[in-house]
Amino acid sequence: MGKQRAFLRTTTTGAVSAALLAGTALGFAPAAAAGESGATTATGATTGGATTAAGATTGGATVAGVTGTTGGIRFVDILGDGGTVLKANVVTPADADGTRRYPVIVLPTSWSMPQIEYAAQARKLADAGYVVVSYNSRGFWQSGGNVEVAGPPDVADASKVIDWALAHTPADPERIGMAGVSYGAGISLLAAAHDPRVKAVVAMSGWADLIESIYSGRTQHLQAAAMLGGTGYLTGRPSPELQQTLKDFLASNLDKEEEMIAWGAKRSPAFQLDRINANGTAVMLGNAWGDTIFPPNQYASFYEKLTGPKRLELRPGDHATAEATGLLGLPNDTWTSAHRWFDHHLKGVDNGIDREQPVQLAPRTAGGYEGYPDWKSVGAAERKIALGGTKKVYANVDSGANGGIVMLSSILDQFLKLPPTASIPLLPRPFAAVWQSERYGSAQRVRGTAKLHTTVTSTDSSGTLVAYLYDVGPLGIGKLVSNAPYTFHGKTPGRPFAVDLELFSTAYDVPAGHRLALVVDTVDPLYIEHNPSGARLTFSSPASDPSYVSVPLREE
Secondary structure, eight states: OOOOOOOOOOOOOHHHHHHHEEEEEEETSSSOOOHHHHHHHTTTOOSSSSTTTTOOOSSEEEETEEEEOOOEEEOOOOOGGGGGGEEEEEOOOOTOEEEEEEOEEEEEEEETTOOOHHHHHHHHHHHOEEEEEEEEEETTTOOOOBOSSSSSHHHHHHHHHHHHHHHSOOOEEEEEEEEETHHHHHHHHHHHHHOTTTTEEEESSSSSSSSHHHHGGOOOOOOHHHHHHHHHHHHBBBBBBHHHHHHHTTTTTTTGHHHHHHHHHHHHHGGGGHHHHHHHHHEEEEETTSSSSOOOHHHHHHHHHOOSSSSEEEEESSSSSHHHHHHOOOOOHHHHHHHHHHEEEEEEEOOOTSSSSEEOOOSSSSSEEESSSGGGGGGEEEEEEEEEEOEEESSSSOOOOOOOOOHHHHHHHHEEEHEEEEEEEGGGGTTTTEOOOOSSSOOOOEOOEEEEEEEOOOOOOEEEEEEEEEOTTTTTTTEEEEEEEEESOOTTTOOOOEEEOOOEEEEEEEEEEEEEEEEEEOOOBOOOOOOOOOOOOEEEOOOSOOEEEEEEOOOO
């Protein structure tokens, strides 16, 4: 399948709106200047009742040189790696009087988000007895530096923020947690790998492997990269390295492929597993089935390889939409679990979260959660659909089967149960290969990762195909269950080669009386395709190596 790479990540439109609304509702400015009343400057100067770097007080007792500060938000400047100023805010428990310490939660902001993104949740955490420090990731808004995409400076920043919290707040050095949505999730996981002081992490809608996230199947995820790049330029200052990487990525510069893969690996927690496991960090991961920035496969794979306390939660939605209402301070399952995770692992609260099934899934088509002991138990049963015969398709034409629009389609599926659809009987067969199962006499509870195995012959050395799994009703209308792209280079024209492709993981119930259909075409607006003009792809099923799609099912 060749090497794969990835790029960066972002925050969802829903999360953006939620955070901005939260900030507006609570009356906070998007980026307060360090000199405002009650703020602590980077050098430790006091302005209106805050603490100095030396621990001098303006009323209240001190614990080991740390000033007691009452509840309420303080906007501060924190010196990050290399002296870069990071805009931050601090919320402490209302009863903090300098006589005791509290567990601390550090929250790096999401891609393109202002520093008040977590204001509502910071309030809730502080009310529950936590010191909370949220900071604007470097390169965005009024924080200094350039956008490094969770590079070494971002990881070092997280440790600097922890240092600052221990020096300037009643934070307990033995009870440190980190959390974040999207970009903040990735930084939190990487920080846990490099800073053993981090005892617990909650990573929501983040990435474990940038390469598998935005370059899966050796295919550029065009709409995702465009969204990330566009919002990054609008709200931040991309580093020269990022600008060149994005340029090479979107231009399909294969000469730079190895370089881009190395760039992505350096920023991927999956490549830091040994460090995280050695530190024993308690890791909770949350994601959405339809995340068009960071598909759930890479999170599930990462989860399976963690050896410390761990939890995986997957729900309907797109990138960060599962957490969005929580950013407004509204009831939210993901944030509720996050609070419980920290309460248990930082406070020692016996709330039962350690005795629950660690894998919690909410199917796209039904209410309620399902618990599993591990990821491999999710799709313990399987059903193979034979892909017999020989089918030829012409490239460069969108057949009408596609994965939808980044953010929009999965949000419609989340709230209205309206995934992308296609009329399977009307798909033009010259441009789409179609196979269908028999009608099922009972519901098929698809859980996990469907896998395609087939043999392809191309008229050219390069090409792209996209596979779609549909739930087909009696009228032939197919609802998208899952999809994934696959790109090849350097193949000998006319010579068959095997393709193994994992579709994006999902949880979807196919009703009794429906069929499953596999559709393969060559164009999808979500992805960059590499089909030369006039190219054709042939799909076959040799007797010695039959083609099939393996569908994972819940074991009843």
